[in-house]
Amino acid sequence: MKRAIGLAAIAAMTASAALAETVAPTNVTLADGVIEVSLTGQPGDPVEGRKVFANRKQGNCLACHINSDLSEEIFHGEVGPPIDGVADRWSAGELRAIVTNSKMVFEGTIMPAFYIDSGYERPLEDFAGKSILSAQQVEDVVAYLMTLKEE
């Protein structure tokens, strides 16, 4: 009996430890334009990140950023600066902050905050209370951006 409770307690602890590794949008600490720690506690996957960057229903970063690495995609927007060589200009922690909540880095920007789940008005019902990207997708995008070096 005692032993069973003990095991259950351990299982519960492990589960909460695993959950604690993914930081919820409201718990993100963004200080001085930087988020140091991975939102998932794990490094992201740059191959997945490249897909998220192009996908119109996910990052759709290509709507606003020209990216030579995605030259197979026909349409690249020009609302924001070209993303080429972005890893030479910013650290991983800075890129994580830009993708998570660009508004905390560039005041008044048109670029959406990809990892917030509140603070916006009149969302369509399907999107209410949700962030555009998941923590995993943010990490994948950051890992991908870190591969974009020119120097």
Next chain:
Amino acid sequence: MNLKLWITLAVGSVSTAAIAQDSNELVIEGETLVTETAAPAHLEDFDTIYSGWRFRSSETQALETDDFDNPAFVFVDQGLDLWEEVDGSAGKACASCHEDVEDFAGLRTKLPRVQDGELVAMEDLVNGCRTERMGAEPWKWSGGKMTAMTALIGLQSRGMPVGVKIDGEAAPFWEKGKELYYTRVGQLDMACSNCHENNYGVMIRADHLSQGQINGFPTYRLKNAKLNSIHARFKGCMKNIRAEPFKEGGDEFKALELYLASRGQGLSVETPSVRN
């Protein structure tokens, strides 16, 4: 981080924005339309306003220059049929009371306008006659019959300059529209101004951003091969930024319509225009 580099890039994109509409002249059936003019005094952030026509590809532009090529005219013809069609308990057609649709020349340029304390759009005027004078059912705001009729009526003002009233009784409606224009909404958290004021002239993925003018409505869009009302376009832009749209024909969209019309004061009415 390299803030300086980023600032240089940002400035670079602003200057492209200023020159990115083309310099083509819109001549429809021998008449030259105004697609570019000095911005009205109330617009502080730019000097010149442009019709959306100036941002379209030359193929799309060409469709608007000839009424035989303009696919919207199929619907204008439907509007003419509806004009003659008896409907409702009073047994009347539009033509029973309005001698000639040409008598509506100039009307499009002045709408929306305040009437008995309310802001009314062209759709309200048409439905007002249908329900109160014909004893007929109102048409759906953005439905095929309504857009056919608003295209026919709007066409009578083609080439005339947009000139809505924004002072006096119209002022509170105009202020409300202006506020909506600059308010960020949706999961993407953007305002109309973010795209149509700060970034017109640049590409947003496959689309060339215009100033979001409404001088050509209803508009035939190649995308859905039909006429699109002003409010349907507003709705589409709101859904794209994942925002819950306001109601078509509701107070918010009518106020926004007045404000947008005022951002296009002096541009020629292009109804029915062609866009992608």
